[in-house]
Amino acid sequence: xxxxxxxxxSTAERITDLLTAPLAELxxxxxxxxxxxxxxxxxxxxxxxxxxxxxxxxxxxxTKKIDVVLxxxxxxxxxxxxxxxxxxxxxxxxxxxxxxxxxxxxxxxVKVVTTVEEGxxxxxxxxxGASDDDGVTLDVAGSDVRIGYADVAKALVQIEFNRxxxxxxxxxxxxxxxxxxxxxxxxxx
Numbered sequence: 432x433x434x435x436x437x438x439x440x441s442t443a444e445r446i447t448d449l450l451t452a453p454l455a456e457l458x459x460x461x462x463x464x465x466x467x468x469x470x471x472x473x474x475x476x477x478x479x480x481x482x483x484x485x486x487x488x489x490x491x492x493x494t495k496k497i498d499v500v501l502x503x504x505x506x507x508x509x510x511x512x513x514x515x516x517x518x519x520x521x522x523x524x525x526x527x528x529x530x531x532x533x534x535x536x537x538x539x540x541v542k543v544v545t546t547v548e549e550g551x552x553x554x555x556x557x558x559x560g561a562s563d564d565d566g567v568t569l570d571v572a573g574s575d576v577r578i579g580y581a582d583v584a585k586a587l588v589q590i591e592f593n594r595x596x597x598x599x600x601x602x603x604x605x606x607x608x609x610x611x612x613x614x615x616x617x618x619x620x
Contacts, residue, residue, distance in 0.1 A: 442466050445508045446475070446501075453496050454479065459489060460531065462521045466514075473514040480521040482535060494518045527586040533562035540589040541569070545582045552584055 443464045451461050463478040479485055479493055497516060501509060527533055527541065536559050543555045557569030557576060566579040 442508060449508065450477070450497060450500060453500050454493060457489070457492050457496060458482075459485075459493055462525070469515070471513070473512060474517060475509075475514045476517045476519060478519050478521050478525070480531075480535065482531075484535075485520040490518050490520075523588050523590065527583075527588065530562060530564050530580070533559060533567045533586075536588055537562065540591055542587055542589055543569070543578060543583055544585040545578060546584045556589070 443466050446466070447461060447464045450464070454461050459479045459481050461477065462480050463476075465474075465476040465478075467474050467476070477493070477497060479489070481489060494516065497518065501516075521532075527536065539559050541557065541559050543557070545553045545555060547553045555569065555571060555576065555578070557571035560568040560570055560575065562568070566577055566582075569576045569578060
């Protein structure tokens with residue numbers, strides 16, 4: 432740890448190195464590792480993502496795998512101080528930073544802050560279309576706008592309460608679940 436970085440950062444990096452491959456075997460991407468103090472304990476928060484979205488079964492499988500890895504290989508990293516493990520999804524509030532984030536959010540509304548020239552930015556709001564390893568096409572007010580990832584300073588998915596209907600099966604399933612949730616809320620009243 433002689434690099435001058437805080438122990439938590441170093442521990443989080445070592446946990447990331449330890450868990451990335453075992454989680455990849457489950458088809459999961461390790462998005463973030465946070466280790467924070469909580470009284471006499473610590474909270475180890477692991478954020479995951481996968482194509483099609485994280486399911487409860489994914490979380491259960493990941494939790495079991497993380498427990499096994501940390502019990503066998505992680506004792507030296509975690510030490511003797513007790514910790515609470517939280518396995519979560521990536522979350523909508525995390526910025527889109529990798530090509531897979533854009534791909535997994537196709538059809539969603541996004542606010543992108545682009546760097547126009549040094550020190551100058553431009554805000555663009557549009558719906559995510561096709562993306563590849565170099566950039567993304569956004570539907571901005573009916574026009575396609577291509578943005579290279581190198582020009583993105585920050586990108587956040589926008590919360591939509593009345594998201595447009597889509598013809599893709601995944602989004603149809605999401606919309607059907609939204610409709611069911613709304614119906615259940617009405618019945619509860």
